Amino acid sequence: MxxxxxxxxxxxxxxxxxxRWGRPIVPVVFGVDEASLAVFKGAIEAVVTLANHQMAETDPELGANLMIFFCQDWDELPEVPHLDALVPDLIPLVRKLKAADANQYRIFRFDEAGAIRACFVFLRMDEHMAAVAADTLALSQAVQSIxxxxxxxxxxxxxxxxxxxxxxxxxxxxxxxxxxxxxxxxxxxxxxxxxxxxxxxxxxxxxx
Structure with missing residues (x-):
């Protein structure tokens, strides 16, 4: 084993x-419609429940601590207000993602004890990602972020x-x-x- x-x-x-997460998870999803938002929040809640962890309405430090960003092109990320403050190396990261032709990327932040305090998920809706059903994509991202x-x-x-x-x-x-x-x-x-x-x-x- x-x-x-x-x-x-x-x-x-x-x-x-x-x-693992050291605090309740507060998700927010950018760049999707209301129906997809509900699917993502449902998937996150299901995985959090599986882990016997907690969710909350707000994080005292960040407001939201699991942030999922959808885009059509990586060049859209630097245009997101204040994202460069959350991801200081945003411009080099965008160059790296473009060079790799990546369609997803996750960044974790940790507290003093080494537990997860935040996670930023970036998803580029290329043809492969667009072919994935919303519930499948949501569950996959939820488990990879837990x-x-x-x-x-x-x-x-x-x-x-x-x-x-x-x-x-x-x-x-x-x-x-x-x-x-x-x-x-x-x-x-x-x-x-x-x-x-x-x-x-x-x-x-x-x-x-």
Missing amino acids: IDDVAPLFTRADGAYVFA LLWSDTAFDAQPPLALIDGNAVLRPEVADVVRAAYDPVMPAAAQDASHALRLAARLGMIRHG
Whole structure:
């Protein structure tokens, strides 16, 4: 089981880095219609409930701390008011995203204890992204924002599966989320021994 868990939080450079949210999540979504907004908020609430974490109406520090931005072109991001204050290296980031022809990017911010305090999600609606159903896209982004996963965690297999045409969270991924938010687990870790503890909690979830 340790072989299943450790790669989810082991980055491409070999570093083990884990973090979960240390405060209630307050989402806001920019650039979508009301119907899509409701789908995203519903997906986030479902994943937060799965984690046995909390949501709130406002964050005392940022107002909202999970910010999702939709755009048609990366050049739109520098035009978003005050975004450069939240993302100081915004212009170099836009150049990087354009050069990579990326269609999504996430930035996490952390508190003094290493727990997640904010997450900024940027989605460019290219033809591939536009072909994804709103509920699938929303659930995928919600689960990828609930933990600091490795940058390679879902390269081999995405976090979602299709059952009867509906996108659902893969059971093994859902179990990891639940185990990661167990109150006995730390909010952040940078030692691979954390994966051993996480695997033990997973065993209790699956057999308890």
